Amino acid sequence: MSATRLPCCVLLLTLTSAAPAATFCVGTSNELAAALASAETNNQNDDIRLRPGTYDAPSGGFRFRNGVISGGDDADIRISGNWSAFFGNPCGIQLSLDPFDTVLDGNFSTRVMEIVPRANTAVHVSLLAFLSGNTVGAPTPQAGAGLHVRISTSHDATVTIERNAFVGNVAEDFGGGLSAGSGAGFFLINNLFIANTANCRHGAASLTDNSALGAFVINNTVAFNNVGDDCPQSNDRGGGVRIGGSANMLFANNIFWGNENQDLMLQTSTARLVANDIGVLFGTPGAGSGINFNFDPEFSMQGFLDFRLAETSPLLDLGILPSINASWQLPDTDLDGNLRVQGASVDLGAYESAPRLLADGFE
Numbered sequence: 001m002s003a004t005r006l007p008c009c010v011l012l013l014t015l016t017s018a019a020p021a022a023t024f025c026v027g028t029s030n031e032l033a034a035a036l037a038s039a040e041t042n043n044q045n046d047d048i049r050l051r052p053g054t055y056d057a058p059s060g061g062f063r064f065r066n067g068v069i070s071g072g073d074d075a076d077i078r079i080s081g082n083w084s085a086f087f088g089n090p091c092g093i094q095l096s097l098d099p100f101d102t103v104l105d106g107n108f109s110t111r112v113m114e115i116v117p118r119a120n121t122a123v124h125v126s127l128l129a130f131l132s133g134n135t136v137g138a139p140t141p142q143a144g145a146g147l148h149v150r151i152s153t154s155h156d157a158t159v160t161i162e163r164n165a166f167v168g169n170v171a172e173d174f175g176g177g178l179s180a181g182s183g184a185g186f187f188l189i190n191n192l193f194i195a196n197t198a199n200c201r202h203g204a205a206s207l208t209d210n211s212a213l214g215a216f217v218i219n220n221t222v223a224f225n226n227v228g229d230d231c232p233q234s235n236d237r238g239g240g241v242r243i244g245g246s247a248n249m250l251f252a253n254n255i256f257w258g259n260e261n262q263d264l265m266l267q268t269s270t271a272r273l274v275a276n277d278i279g280v281l282f283g284t285p286g287a288g289s290g291i292n293f294n295f296d297p298e299f300s301m302q303g304f305l306d307f308r309l310a311e312t313s314p315l316l317d318l319g320i321l322p323s324i325n326a327s328w329q330l331p332d333t334d335l336d337g338n339l340r341v342q343g344a345s346v347d348l349g350a351y352e353s354a355p356r357l358l359a360d361g362f363e
Contacts, residue, residue, distance in 0.1 A: 025083065025091035027051040032062055040066040045076045049083040049091035050128070054103045061111035061133070062104065067118040067152060074120040076157070081127040097337030099129045099165045099192075100305070106133035106145065106169065115149045119183075122157040123149060125164060130177065133169040136199060142172035143206060144179030146196065155183030158213070163335060165192040167305065172199050174242075175206035176225065181245065185213035190331050191220045192307060192350045193241075199228035203239035203259060214248040216328040217241075219319070219340075221307050221349040223299070224258045238262030238282060243271060249286070250328065251276055253319035255349040257297050275320045277348050293318065297349070308336075308351040316353055319346035 022044040024035035032048070032055055039046035055062075064079075066072030081102025086092030106112040112133040117123055130146035141150065146169035149159055159182035166177030176196035180186070186209040193204040203225035209215035225239040236242065239260030243249060244267035254276045256263035264276075266283025274290035277297060285292075298313040300306050309315055321341070322329050330340050334352035343355045 021045040021047060023047045023049065023091070025049050025051070027053065029055045029058065033058055036062055036064045039064060039077055040069055041071045041073055043073045043075060046078065048077070048079045050079070050081045050102050051083055051091065052081070052096065052101045054105055057104060057106045057110050057112050057133070059110055060114075061106065062113040065114065065116040066121060067116040072118055074118050076122040076124075077115070077117070078124040079128070080125070094127065097127065097163070097333055099127050099163060099335065102127060103129045103131055105131045108132045108134050108170070111135050111138065111145050111148060112169070113147050114144070115147070117149070117151060117155065117157065119152065119154045120157050122159070124160045124162070126160075126162045127164065129165040129167065130169060131167050133171075135171045137172075141174075141179075143174035144177075145169040145171035145175075146177040147180065148175075148178075149180035151181055151183055153183070158182060158185040158187065160187040160189070161191060162187065162189045163191065163331065165194070165305075165335070166196055166204070167192075167194045168196065170197045170199070172230070173201055174198065176203045178205040178207075180205070181208035182211050182215070184211045186211065186215040186247075187328070188215075188217045188220060190218070190335055190350050192335055193220065193222040193225055194305065194307065195224055195226070197226040197228060197239075200231040201227065201236050201238065202242040202265070203227045205241045207241065207243040209243070209245040209247040209249065211247045214250065214327065215243070215245070217243070217249070217251045217254060218328055219253045219330065219334075219346070219348070219350060221255045221351070222257070222259065222263070223255065223297075223307060226260045236262075236265055236267070236282070238265045240264050242267060244268050246270065248272070250274070252328075253346055253348050255297050255315065275318060275348065277315055277318075290320075307349070309347060309349065309353050311353070313353075315348040317343040317345045317347060319348050321346060
């Protein structure tokens with residue numbers, strides 16, 4: 001589906017925070033590239049809103065690189081999809097909460113998106129599908145063919161990757177779908193990673209966090225990602241997710257299943273694992289870890305990208321809920337836009353199922 005043609009609109013808003021904000025409404029690939037370039041140097045917190053459609057990535061991918069260009073500012077960046085017109089505002093409401101309605105497509109020829117933030121730039125990316133990125137043979141770094149958030153050692157702001165889909169991306173190394181981290185708090189929440197590949201290591205994602213706040217990896221589905229043969233002597237050739245760093249980390253309510261060689265690789269001693277479904281784990285869970293599972297998820301699989309849980313799945317209602325004062329919270333909705341908790345507890349993975357009685361039409 002082609003993106004709706006819409007002149008790029010820049011709406012300048014005055015907020016109560018110290019820094020003003022710029023809101024960009026974009027409907028084409030050129031408008032998105034222009035909005036990202038403007039956001040690098042406008043000295044404002046930027047909110048880039050994408051209308052539903054397909055955005056073909058330019059050579060080198062969509063880029064926001066305020067951390068390395070001359071004149072880059074320290075303001076925050078928010079990039080999100082599925083915006084529609086509402087009472088005269090061309091990007092006034094998100095009518096759909098399905099990330100596949102706003103597709104960023106690398107067409108198997110280039111990275112989809114790269115974000116290189118300055119030290120104090122917070123990053124938030126949501127409701128986007130990163131498809132068919134490719135960094136094999138590209139200039140280094142070749143990590144993160146879908147999305148690469150490349151932080152410096154001085155980075156001191158949060159990075160949030162929430163409610164996105166990463167499908168069919170191919171990197172040479174360190175994260176076929178995603179390569180990311182943070183210096184002040186990393187949140188990977190309610191995402192789907194399917195059929196991504198790294199020719200060397202970490203097919204789905206490679207994550208690193210050294211922040212004081214910590215890393216929170218919550219309610220993601222990571223399944224059937226792959227790894228190639230370019231590093232035959234390496235012991236970390238896993239198709240799933242790898243995480244490293246010194247931060248305290250919480251993995252909760254995730255599904256890591258069916259990935260080549262390893263589903264989850266811990267290159268850290270500080271990752272606390274609670275209520276995850278893990279096929280093959282490499283590494284030792286950190287102190288405070290709880291019960292985790294090794295159950296066939298029983299995905300519905302009514303279509304190529306249907307990774308919802310079947311009615312007979314053992315992972316229904318098997319997750320944990322955050323305490324009132326927890327540093328993390330569940331999202332309000334799942335990857336379909338359905339209410340997140342519908343049964344006795346939260347389901348594992350990116351999708352929430354209706355209670356079985358209600359699903360059968362009985363009350």
